[in-house]
Amino acid sequence: MLLIFHLFSPSDHQSLETPVTEFPPLRVKDIQVLETMDQENVYRFVSAIDTQIMASSGVIWNSYRDLEQAGLGLAHQKYLSIPIFPIGPLHKCSPASSGSLSSQACQRSISWLDKQTPKSVVYxxxxxxxxINKDDFLEIAWGVANSRIPFLWVVRPGLVSGAEWVxxxxxxxxxxxxxxxxxxxWAPQQQVLAHPAVGGFWTHSGWNSTLESICEGVPMICQPYLPDQMVNARYVSHFWRVGLHSEWKLERMEIERAIxxxxxxAEGQEMRARIMHLKEKVDFCLRKGGSSHQSLERLIDHILSF
Incomplete structure (x- = not known):
């Protein structure tokens, strides 16, 4: 997202719906970083990152070539002298850690999922x-309940403003x-998404969550809040077409409909077929001879060359 912002900043006369031709399928409103951040500090921050990249010996990219061909191509064009190593998805290379509290939560989540039918649960x-505020929390609760779809919902302490929990x-x-x-x-997200009972993921569209969902072949409902999440959500819905981008107001009838x-x-079944295709490419890229495996070997050779 920082690369996208550095290469494109919207001008004052552009409407929020104006397509960003350099980065299809994005629109101006999908990268409106300056709406919520001080302009001078944003430019200083992005410039500092750009300077550090130009001074680096290489860039490790938590992605894989088949998923982001266009983005990797633009990165190569901008940083011609800097080698780029797409070696992801990184979470597939090391197991998630867990403590005593998370182990208890893990047992509850997975034991509940074990009782559900395949692809029936929205996580x-x-x-x-x-x-989120209390009104939005209640709309989510009633929308999910009214959908009649089984659900596993992580409500962490502090999620609802002014409330301790539920x-x-x-x-x-x-x-x-x-x-x-x-x-x-809390729930062990990687394990949950890999569970055969899970058929959909309503997510904030952080990059880690997006990658984890793709890796397990689970279609998404995207509810982005931060600028980078908006970019991810747009790609999920309009480029890879493996989910919905929630641009509607949080209202129970809309939530029920989306779920x-x-x-x-049938729309969801088509998303599932497309995301399973991406999952297959993930599985291949990590094998010996796959693109991420090759990038990792290049990275090792690059480090050893110093």
Whole structure:
């Protein structure tokens, strides 16, 4: 995203819907970093990163060639003298760590998923930073409940502004679901996405979460909050076409509709077929002779050459 911002800054006369021809399928509003950050400091920050890249011996890219051919090509054009090593997805190269609390949460999440039918569950997690207000939280809860789709929802402490955990939920909400929903404070995301019961992922569209979903062949509903997440969401929905980009107001009927589009309608089945194709390419790129494996060998040779 920083590379995109450095190469393109919207002018005052461009509308938010104006396509960014250098970076299809993005629009101006998908990269509106300056809307929420001080312009001078943003340019200083991006310039400092650019300077560090130009002074570096190489750039490690947490992605793989088949997923981001265009972005890698632009990076090569901009940094002609700097070798670039797309060796991802990095999370596939090392197991996730877990402590005692996470182990308990892991057991609860996975044991609940074990009771569900294949591809029937929508997994919901908005990352470790985002906070939402109580009204949006309730709209999400009712939208998910009304969809009639089983769900595993990570509500971390602090997710809801002014609440410790799930206190804004109406009394008896979980009991009303009759076992169709499971709300936890933490879940082992990689393990959850790999579980055969999970058929969709409602995500904040952070890059790690996006990659993890692609690696397990799980279509997404994208709910971005930060500028880089908006770029990721747009690529998920309009370039790779493996999910929906939630540009609507958080309202229960829209939420219900989006979940059903991904989980039970033909549109969702088409997304699943496309993301399974991307998953197959991930599996191949990490094998000996695959693009990421080759990039890793080049990286090792590059380091040893100094």
């Amino acid at each position: 919901i997690s908005f990352g470790s930073v985002i906070a 206190e804004p939920l109406p009394k008896g909400f979980l009991e009303m679901l009759d076992g169709r929903g499971c709300i936890v404070k 059903r589009r991904v989980m039970v309608e």
